[in-house]
Amino acid sequence: MKMTVIGSINIDVVYDVPYIVKPGETIHSTGYQTSFGGKGANQAVTMSQLGAQVDFVGCVGQDDFGKRALTNLRDYHISTQHVSEAGVTGNALIQVSETGENAIVLMNGANYHVTPDSVKEAKDAIVDADAVVMQLEIPLESVVAGIELAAENNVPVILNPAPAQKLSNSLLAKVDILTPNETELATLTGMEINTKESIIAACDSLLEQGVTCVVVTLGEQGAYFTDGKESGWVAATKVKALDTTGAGDAFNGALTVGLCKKYSLRKAIDYASKVAGHVVTQKGAQVKIPTDLYPGE
Ligand code: RIB
Numbered sequence: 501m502k503m504t505v506i507g508s509i510n511i512d513v514v515y516d517v518p519y520i521v522k523p524g525e526t527i528h529s530t531g532y533q534t535s536f537g538g539k540g541a542n543q544a545v546t547m548s549q550l551g552a553q554v555d556f557v558g559c560v561g562q563d564d565f566g567k568r569a570l571t572n573l574r575d576y577h578i579s580t581q582h583v584s585e586a587g588v589t590g591n592a593l594i595q596v597s598e599t600g601e602n603a604i605v606l607m608n609g610a611n612y613h614v615t616p617d618s619v620k621e622a623k624d625a626i627v628d629a630d631a632v633v634m635q636l637e638i639p640l641e642s643v644v645a646g647i648e649l650a651a652e653n654n655v656p657v658i659l660n661p662a663p664a665q666k667l668s669n670s671l672l673a674k675v676d677i678l679t680p681n682e683t684e685l686a687t688l689t690g691m692e693i694n695t696k697e698s699i700i701a702a703c704d705s706l707l708e709q710g711v712t713c714v715v716v717t718l719g720e721q722g723a724y725f726t727d728g729k730e731s732g733w734v735a736a737t738k739v740k741a742l743d744t745t746g747a748g749d750a751f752n753g754a755l756t757v758g759l760c761k762k763y764s765l766r767k768a769i770d771y772a773s774k775v776a777g778h779v780v781t782q783k784g785a786q787v788k789i790p791t792d793l794y795p796g797e
Contacts, residue, residue: 507540508637546753561589582622600741616645673710737777746785
């Protein structure tokens, strides 16, 4: 399983708080830590732990955080041959509440030095991959370059459209698997998402725009999937959430691995849900994944 991730690398600055702070309010945190993050890096770390050979296309800062983030990726056996160094390392200011909910503010930093040219320079890693995985924490034009290169070479594209932004139909038509959460689904479609019916209708409109398959992550409600031929709901793994940061990333990484293992879509979602369920029981976005997590293998 060869995967290429084109995406973000962050340092997460995490505050444990009783609840997510309200506008105009000042509250005390009960804990503080820095850890490795970035949606791209989190997804890559998940895939590598699940047995994939991962190549990363990204950028870290010319600073101590950048060196540490590179070492972290290499410790997970991820190739950093296509990770450049410029500016300051991206970071994320994260509040994690007592119920495990999070709120995140991004500082793009070096992630915005990932240019279409740097993506094209990694062409070999993209065209040789079994799947290319992307998110939206690097400039959109670089995401477009990655999707076009993969699509021209018949490499499946998994796009996690986070943070949410509107995408063109021509781009969506080149995406094989799109994995929005409810908020992202609303932004992508301009539809109000508040019922099961509205989720189904929004996914159908994305299929009409050319996406091959949509998998909507619904937190503790599980996931909904459709490719126009088969569709359904998959329950989430029941756990006590300590920190939901990185759950979506673990889901995306495991879903990609499951599909590369030729699991059915439903089984790959079930697998991804088990992995994400494990991640929320631990603090931090990148957690160790036990090898015996999925008895279905
Ligand atoms: O999805 C969680 C991630 O979002 C965090 O690790 C943070 O860095 C932001 O990219």
